[in-house]
Amino acid sequence: MNTEIFGTILMYGIVVLLAIPLGRYIGKIFTNQPTWLDKIFNPVDNLFYKICGIDISKEMTWKQHLLALLTINAAWFVLSMLVLTNMSWLPLNPDGNPSMSADLAFNTSISFVVNTNLQHYSGETGISYLGQLILMLWQFVSAATGIAICAVVFMAMKERTTKTLGNFYFYFVRTCTRILFPIAVAVASILSFSGTPMTFEGKDTITTLQGDTLQVSRGPVAAFVAIKHLGTNGGGFYGANSAHPLENPTYLTNITEMVAQMLIPIAMIFALGFVIKRRTLSWMIFGVMSFGFLLLTIPTVISEINGNPKIAEMGIAQPLGSMEGKEVRIGAAASAYWSITTTVISTGSVNSMHDSYTPLSGMNQMLGMMINCFYGGVGVGILNFYIFIILAVFISGLMVGRTPEFLGKKIEAKEMKIAMLIALLHPFLILSATAIASSLYAGNPEAYSGWLANPGFHGFSEMLYEFTSSAANNGSGFEGLGDNTLFWNIACGLVMLLARFLPIVGPVAIAGILGSKKYIPESNGTLKTDTATFGLMVFAVIAIVAALAFFPALTLGPIAEYFSIY
Numbered sequence: 001m002n003t004e005i006f007g008t009i010l011m012y013g014i015v016v017l018l019a020i021p022l023g024r025y026i027g028k029i030f031t032n033q034p035t036w037l038d039k040i041f042n043p044v045d046n047l048f049y050k051i052c053g054i055d056i057s058k059e060m061t062w063k064q065h066l067l068a069l070l071t072i073n074a075a076w077f078v079l080s081m082l083v084l085t086n087m088s089w090l091p092l093n094p095d096g097n098p099s100m101s102a103d104l105a106f107n108t109s110i111s112f113v114v115n116t117n118l119q120h121y122s123g124e125t126g127i128s129y130l131g132q133l134i135l136m137l138w139q140f141v142s143a144a145t146g147i148a149i150c151a152v153v154f155m156a157m158k159e160r161t162t163k164t165l166g167n168f169y170f171y172f173v174r175t176c177t178r179i180l181f182p183i184a185v186a187v188a189s190i191l192s193f194s195g196t197p198m199t200f201e202g203k204d205t206i207t208t209l210q211g212d213t214l215q216v217s218r219g220p221v222a223a224f225v226a227i228k229h230l231g232t233n234g235g236g237f238y239g240a241n242s243a244h245p246l247e248n249p250t251y252l253t254n255i256t257e258m259v260a261q262m263l264i265p266i267a268m269i270f271a272l273g274f275v276i277k278r279r280t281l282s283w284m285i286f287g288v289m290s291f292g293f294l295l296l297t298i299p300t301v302i303s304e305i306n307g308n309p310k311i312a313e314m315g316i317a318q319p320l321g322s323m324e325g326k327e328v329r330i331g332a333a334a335s336a337y338w339s340i341t342t343t344v345i346s347t348g349s350v351n352s353m354h355d356s357y358t359p360l361s362g363m364n365q366m367l368g369m370m371i372n373c374f375y376g377g378v379g380v381g382i383l384n385f386y387i388f389i390i391l392a393v394f395i396s397g398l399m400v401g402r403t404p405e406f407l408g409k410k411i412e413a414k415e416m417k418i419a420m421l422i423a424l425l426h427p428f429l430i431l432s433a434t435a436i437a438s439s440l441y442a443g444n445p446e447a448y449s450g451w452l453a454n455p456g457f458h459g460f461s462e463m464l465y466e467f468t469s470s471a472a473n474n475g476s477g478f479e480g481l482g483d484n485t486l487f488w489n490i491a492c493g494l495v496m497l498l499a500r501f502l503p504i505v506g507p508v509a510i511a512g513i514l515g516s517k518k519y520i521p522e523s524n525g526t527l528k529t530d531t532a533t534f535g536l537m538v539f540a541v542i543a544i545v546a547a548l549a550f551f552p553a554l555t556l557g558p559i560a561e562y563f564s565i566y
Contacts, residue, residue, distance in 0.1 A: 004333035023270025059164035062512025093128035094202030114500035122239030143231025146379030156515035188226035234348025325356025343368035346377035348475030363558035369472035422506035453480035461557035
């Protein structure tokens, strides 16, 4: 157990050590400063610009940036639908997997285009290699759109007055070629050399040590898994995700995948400080996010290594901790650490089954997604946190009698209205959708009996988790839920669609409006926003606005389940 704890500390330490220089590198890419990869990727970037007819010297307003983002996402959705509904007769299908139904293809296409990667299918049997490759491409571009639009907000936060904020396609292409692709190649190489398959051949026949003959699925797994973690996409090439021994074969691959999914979200924090030249602000944001992350992680690890009390009552020893749904080769502590990381970071990949966790651990996993700004997904994590900074600035300014200002720009009624709408949208989508599902099930449990493997408190948690995961662009699930139905495919698809783009529109609109305002230099009357005191204020706003909005729902689910066990 001590080794497992050391492993979790090691993984987090490696991430922070790598994120600081990577953040500086990302900042240079956003500001078009020379980097050591220019000689390799300048010709590649220019080729993309030429083929697509992009003039990167043409700067865009914040509205034009959003129009570009929404347009290309719509095109990707249509292409994905065409491929997924016709996989059975298209090439690269050696195992003969069928095409998806329209509702499942709708859910899957939205899921991967919006960086959620919620999967209501099992990869071994539900999708062809061509389908996997298309979804792998969306894992690159959906992550790149989040990072690119975050770069737009960074440009708006600089100490100046401007209506134009660079070129969206410039940020997008450079993110793909200079950030995601080279790191994904490095991660995929480690996975491939560690035993993760990387082939286009079909299933392989093997004989186990017991003498049984099995058909084992293969495919371009290493490449898929690399970008799914690096882009905080989630999902899995196999149904068991990173609990599968081919998707995550060793403890080295477990560390690699863990580091990959945390790397860019934390690096973006330091990239912000580099771009706007306020390093102390970056450290304040990192401190608040890390404090929240640890508040969720430490209790979860402790809970899982202590085991399940109901099993202890049966006289069964649990020297390895609560191991239901976990891999022995990974252990309870490392599994618990992954479960919080993947829900806080918004990756959604799993190396254990979240449905099997003890009640409060499941609650912490949901809280990570409900708060959705402790690190968060690539790009959008910073955007979510930006909303809470705006709210905290306004509230703090009123409390101390100072004009609410952030980075030299006055926060006025328009920005506050947008910020509050976005802050309340997240709980509204999750709670209203869960209420509809609960009402349907409670009204006719026989008709919807296939939905829940566990009725009662845990069954409610399964439904709450599914919509929380959809709204947080996460994609993990309490897999006791029978989710491949018309209702869940359409409902989750709509929640994912609204929860991805509206929270992007809000911060970009605020940043664009503030960027066009007159810059006011700091004075003795200016509220400092890069101090520990302001960091505590931001954390308090997050706790009040985000966490408490979900307390009644959590009371009906994991908290009630906890008191029924202990």
